[in-house]
Amino acid sequence: MSTSSTIQALFNGLTPRLRLLAVPIGLLLLAHLSIDWLSALPPAWYPLLDTAPMLAALLATGLAAAMHQGRLAFAGITLAMGALAVLEAISLAHSPFVSAALFSAYTLLLPLNLTLFCLLRERGLYNVHGVTRLGWIGLQLAAVVLVVHGERTDWLLWISQPFLPALLQLPGMTDAAVVAFAAALVIQLGLALRRLEILDATLFTATVCALLTAMRVGFPAAPETYLAAGGLILAMGLVLHTHQIAYRDDLTRLPARRALNQKLDSLGRRYTLAMLDVDHFKQFNDRHGHDVGDQVLRLVAGQLRRVGGGGKPYRYGGEEFTIVFSGRDREQVMDHLEAVRENIADYRMKLRAADRPNRKKAGKARRGRDARGRDSVSVTISIGVASANEALTTPEAVLKAADQALYRAKKAGRNRVAT
Numbered sequence: 115m116s117t118s119s120t121i122q123a124l125f126n127g128l129t130p131r132l133r134l135l136a137v138p139i140g141l142l143l144l145a146h147l148s149i150d151w152l153s154a155l156p157p158a159w160y161p162l163l164d165t166a167p168m169l170a171a172l173l174a175t176g177l178a179a180a181m182h183q184g185r186l187a188f189a190g191i192t193l194a195m196g197a198l199a200v201l202e203a204i205s206l207a208h209s210p211f212v213s214a215a216l217f218s219a220y221t222l223l224l225p226l227n228l229t230l231f232c233l234l235r236e237r238g239l240y241n242v243h244g245v246t247r248l249g250w251i252g253l254q255l256a257a258v259v260l261v262v263h264g265e266r267t268d269w270l271l272w273i274s275q276p277f278l279p280a281l282l283q284l285p286g287m288t289d290a291a292v293v294a295f296a297a298a299l300v301i302q303l304g305l306a307l308r309r310l311e312i313l314d315a316t317l318f319t320a321t322v323c324a325l326l327t328a329m330r331v332g333f334p335a336a337p338e339t340y341l342a343a344g345g346l347i348l349a350m351g352l353v354l355h356t357h358q359i360a361y362r363d364d365l366t367r368l369p370a371r372r373a374l375n376q377k378l379d380s381l382g383r384r385y386t387l388a389m390l391d392v393d394h395f396k397q398f399n400d401r402h403g404h405d406v407g408d409q410v411l412r413l414v415a416g417q418l419r420r421v422g423g424g425g426k427p428y429r430y431g432g433e434e435f436t437i438v439f440s441g442r443d444r445e446q447v448m449d450h451l452e453a454v455r456e457n458i459a460d461y462r463m464k465l466r467a468a469d470r471p472n473r474k475k476a477g478k479a480r481r482g483r484d485a486r487g488r489d490s491v492s493v494t495i496s497i498g499v500a501s502a503n504e505a506l507t508t509p510e511a512v513l514k515a516a517d518q519a520l521y522r523a524k525k526a527g528r529n530r531v532a533t
């Protein structure tokens with residue numbers, strides 16, 4: 115097994131939540147490990163190191179703006195402004211008051227803004243929402259300028275007051291900043307794990323970078339490296355997000371047809387394909403409505419994800435799915451497909467009041483009541499299976515054979531696996 119396929123296998127073995135965080139956290143680790151090496155660079159490299167945070171943040175902002183991703187564009191802008199503030203604060207070019215004010219602004223406003231852009235709905239960039247969000251950033255800039263130019267030491271002293279027990283305090287940071295970062299990280303991680311969106315995971319990791327920057331201000335090359343890593347992580351998140359949009363089906367969150375085509379092109383000589391279709395789905399939709407139909411497709415997708423035998427499910431389109439068993443013969447996958455079919459047939463989906471079926475209409479979708487007396491419905495699926503062999507030498511031919519087998523399963527009465 116090559117190194118890249120070992121890494122791929124390890125990555126695929128992670129739970130979806132760990133997989134989501136693996137890439138941004140991996141980048142952060144890489145940045146962390148490179149600090150010693152970067153700090154030993156000859157002085158000729160210092161200007162590049164100094165400008166790297168700004169370049170990375172602007173790269174993220176530019177990419178986000180090009181992709182109309184308002185949340186990330188504004189996160190990039192605030193990261194750039196934060197980088198400017200913290201690098202000025204530690205540059206020794208200003209009075210202790212100005213340095214302290216800039217550092218406080220960084221430690222309070224950056225976690226607040228990154229959390230806000232994580233929480234806010236995506237509303238694009240070039241519209242009234244974009245202007246409002248830009249206004250919000252402008253307002254903060256004005257407040258910082260007011261404090262710095264007005265020499266408002268009273269404000270600075272007020273936000274610097276200690277109130278946390280010694281155990282929770284962090285050296286060099288105000289207690290307010292510790293609370294801001296802690297709250298930001300908890301909220302962002304919670305959102306990332308709940309929504310399983312790569313952009314949330316990258317915003318969370320960028321906030322970790324921002325915190326490490328504040329905690330390592332005295333260490334050579336450390337703040338610059340963490341800040342640059344934050345910007346690069348945002349930029350990488352955007353690229354992964356775009357890939358996800360192109361390759362993932364929005365409704366079921368399974369890989370979509372484009373990903374299936376790519377997978378088919380990468381298969382070796384031994385593989386089996388299964389085509390699946392929800393039985394009488396048109397009638398089901400007519401009876402229960404499109405929304406309940408959508409719920410059923412999500413439920414089917416959830417069961418397909420659990421298929422054994424190394425099968426990888428895809429949404430082929432509409433109410434059709436494909437499972438790819440790479441390196442497996444038909445005999446090796448039949449039991450796993452039977453298990454999926456049975457699990458789906460046995461699963462009773464509870465209906466909310468608004469989803470109640472019209473009991474007057476007769477129908478083929480099975481209905482009943484659960485233990486708590488709520489209406490429930492269930493569906494069945496039919497499956498057609500075919501493997502590559504001397505007669506079926508291309509993935510297209512195997513897929514077509516699986517589709518013909520599916521047709522036979524339907525003809526034979528549905529809710530069955532046919533070869």
Ligand SMILES: Nc1nc2c(ncn2[C@@H]2O[C@H](COP(=O)(O)OP(=O)(O)OP(=O)(O)O)[C@@H](O)[C@H]2O)c(=O)[nH]1
Pocket residue numbers: 365391392393394395396397399403404405406407408411431432433524528
């Ligand atoms: N709710 C919902 N319905 C969908 C979606 N995609 C396709 N459909 C519906 O799936 C139905 C497919 O129906 P048909 O291809 O006629 O087949 P069927 O009713 O499943 O019957 P058999 O395949 O013969 O068992 C159509 O009514 C489509 O509108 C979707 O994303 N959501």
